[in-house]
Amino acid sequence: MLVVVLDSATPAVTAAVAAVRRDDVEILTLRVSVDARAHGELLAPAIQGVLADAGVKPGELAAVVAGLGPGPFTGLRVGLVTAAALGHSLGIPTYGVCSLDALGWGQPGTVLAATDARRKELYWAVYTDGERITGPAVDRPDEVAARAAAAGARRAVGEGAEKYELGLAADGPRYPVPEALAALAADRVRDRAPGEPLTPLYLRRPDATLPGQQRKSVLQ
Amino acid sequence: MKSEPLVLGIETSCDETGVGIVRGHTLLADAIASSVDEHARFGGVVPEVASRAHLEAMVPTMQRALDTAGVTLADVDAIAVTAGPGLAGALLVGVAAAKAYAVAADKPLYGVNHLAAHVAVDTLEHGPLPEPAVALLVSGGHSSLLLVDDLASGVTPLGNTIDDAAGEAFDKVARLLGLPFPGGPPIDRAAREGDPASISFPRGLTGPRDLERHRFDFSFSGLKTAVARWVEARQRAGEPVPVNDVAASFQEAVCDVLAAKAVDACRTSGVETLVIGGGVAANSRLRVVAEQRAAKYGITVRVPRPKLCTDNGAMVAALGSHLVAAGAQPSSLDLPADSAMPLTVVTG
Numbered sequence: 178m179l180v181v182v183l184d185s186a187t188p189a190v191t192a193a194v195a196a197v198r199r200d201d202v203e204i205l206t207l208r209v210s211v212d213a214r215a216h217g218e219l220l221a222p223a224i225q226g227v228l229a230d231a232g233v234k235p236g237e238l239a240a241v242v243a244g245l246g247p248g249p250f251t252g253l254r255v256g257l258v259t260a261a262a263l264g265h266s267l268g269i270p271t272y273g274v275c276s277l278d279a280l281g282w283g284q285p286g287t288v289l290a291a292t293d294a295r296r297k298e299l300y301w302a303v304y305t306d307g308e309r310i311t312g313p314a315v316d317r318p319d320e321v322a323a324r325a326a327a328a329g330a331r332r333a334v335g336e337g338a339e340k341y342e343l344g345l346a347a348d349g350p351r352y353p354v355p356e357a358l359a360a361l362a363a364d365r366v367r368d369r370a371p372g373e374p375l376t377p378l379y380l381r382r383p384d385a386t387l388p389g390q391q392r393k394s395v396l397q
Numbered sequence: 398m399k400s401e402p403l404v405l406g407i408e409t410s411c412d413e414t415g416v417g418i419v420r421g422h423t424l425l426a427d428a429i430a431s432s433v434d435e436h437a438r439f440g441g442v443v444p445e446v447a448s449r450a451h452l453e454a455m456v457p458t459m460q461r462a463l464d465t466a467g468v469t470l471a472d473v474d475a476i477a478v479t480a481g482p483g484l485a486g487a488l489l490v491g492v493a494a495a496k497a498y499a500v501a502a503d504k505p506l507y508g509v510n511h512l513a514a515h516v517a518v519d520t521l522e523h524g525p526l527p528e529p530a531v532a533l534l535v536s537g538g539h540s541s542l543l544l545v546d547d548l549a550s551g552v553t554p555l556g557n558t559i560d561d562a563a564g565e566a567f568d569k570v571a572r573l574l575g576l577p578f579p580g581g582p583p584i585d586r587a588a589r590e591g592d593p594a595s596i597s598f599p600r601g602l603t604g605p606r607d608l609e610r611h612r613f614d615f616s617f618s619g620l621k622t623a624v625a626r627w628v629e630a631r632q633r634a635g636e637p638v639p640v641n642d643v644a645a646s647f648q649e650a651v652c653d654v655l656a657a658k659a660v661d662a663c664r665t666s667g668v669e670t671l672v673i674g675g676g677v678a679a680n681s682r683l684r685v686v687a688e689q690r691a692a693k694y695g696i697t698v699r700v701p702r703p704k705l706c707t708d709n710g711a712m713v714a715a716l717g718s719h720l721v722a723a724g725a726q727p728s729s730l731d732l733p734a735d736s737a738m739p740l741t742v743v744t745g
């Protein structure tokens with residue numbers, strides 16, 4: 178079964194076509210561009226590109242798999258509304274995967290996965306042999322370091338662990354791994370499970386500040 | 398004969414998630430989900446709240462529009478979307494959705510200017526727009542006077558507010574008078590029971606020197622302050638505030654300036670058609686004042702029905718349909734959302 182896989186929870190704008198088979202998952206085509214400011218421009222051409230590269234027509238897709246974050250909201254929403262609209266127009270189910278899970282997936286031992294939440298904070302979770310044992314949450318780097326140590330993490334993956342000194346060696350993938358996204362949804366794809374609404378893992382309440390001066394200048 | 402193009406329009410520039418479907422100039426569906434109630438307690442639109450609501454509402458609103466029109470995405474000839482101006486994060490949700498629908502259904506995409514769409518929507522109500530025309534666009538986000546030479550290629554800005562948008566002034570004065578958000582409808586209602594001549598509020602940028610530099614510009618900040626001072630003085634004196642009279646006099650000051658400058662713009666440009674759009678166009682007094690002033694000079698005023706004046710997907714579909722008919726070039730899939738999209742750009 179062919180699925181399209183998307184993630185926009187980090188600066189890596191990721192699109193892939195994956196084959197989900199009975200016993201395995203294979204990424205057939207992949208486009209990743211790292212640009213924290215251009216998710217809206219990069220994602221749709223990337224999807225069209227991976228479909229064309231794979232020689233797959235949209236109508237041949239069986240499902241859409243999307244990273245639910247956590248991630249900076251604006252970019253995250255680009256991926257999720259894209260996934261939802263693709264699923265809607267093609268009449269195929271959409272499945273969500275925690276984007277941090279796609280960093281912790283397949284990592285042996287106890288590992289911290291951390292991505293940049295901006296405002297000097299990190300999105301993070303801790304995994305033991307690929308299973309999430311803590312999180313996801315958003316906290317300051319010193320709190321993340323303390324809680325990851327308490328959870329027994331010995332290593333870290335994700336760009337967030339490179340950006341801040343967390344007392345852990347960062348030696349794994351920097352961004353959600355496309356194969357992991359597909360693998361984490363593979364059972365739902367195979368079972369033709371009912372589609373899920375793609376609700377972002379925001380982890381923060383909206384800032385209730387009015388646009389004020391800025392809005393005036395842009396809208397007029 | 399080939400039938401007119403079936404065009405779908407998506408609008409998410411502020412707090413309304415809109416999907417409209419038109420065939421030529423005929424409106425088939427105008428589905429809207431509004432997050433206005435979520436913003437009411439803040440007294441204005443909160444961008445992050447609006448963006449979250451757009452994401453949740455996009456697919457259900459699209460489905461409602463398709464059901465209402467009795468068409469499928471496969472039937473559609475083109476997909477248009479507001480590319481700007483507007484709230485950046487809110488625009489991005491609509492633009493991303495439009496691209497995904499365009500990729501999945503293999504349809505051409507048109508990223509369009511929100512303000513030009515406010516003008517184009519009138520064609521759904523009154524047929525093709527005589528060009529050139531002057532457009533007055535007034536809402537919580539915009540207060541613009543535009544010269545519309547050719548809707549398919551460009552619109553020339555004539556004037557703009559130099560401070561608050563007209564709709565913002567309504568919101569702020571409503572708050573001052575203890576009326577709910579958004580302020581337009583409750584002020585309109587209160588004003589009907591009041592005397593518009595009872596208090597003389599200032600008409601911004603209408604003095605001789607202002608008219609030299611800001612002939613077609615607006616200013617509502619001084620008016621808002623004048624209303625606040627007047628109300629405070631009453632309260633300090635321990636006298637009751639005549640809400641209806643304040644509302645009527647404030648509304649009169651706004652409508653007077655808007656209509657005077659719009660008609661002046663028509664006369665200066667030698668234009669015989671004035672289109673009024675945006676949420677404030679739903680104000681009952683604005684229409685009357687504008688028609689009175691325009692009639693003197695043989696100018697026709699076109700105001701679409703209130704539901705089409707506020708932000709909606711139908712206006713985007715209407716402009717998209719116009720662009721398809723004019724043979725305009727579709728946008729590419731890397732179309733950006735442009736929160737400060739200039740008026741001179743009709744398609745992105």
Ligand SMILES: [Zn+2]
Nearest residue numbers: 515536675708
């Ligand atoms: Zn508008």
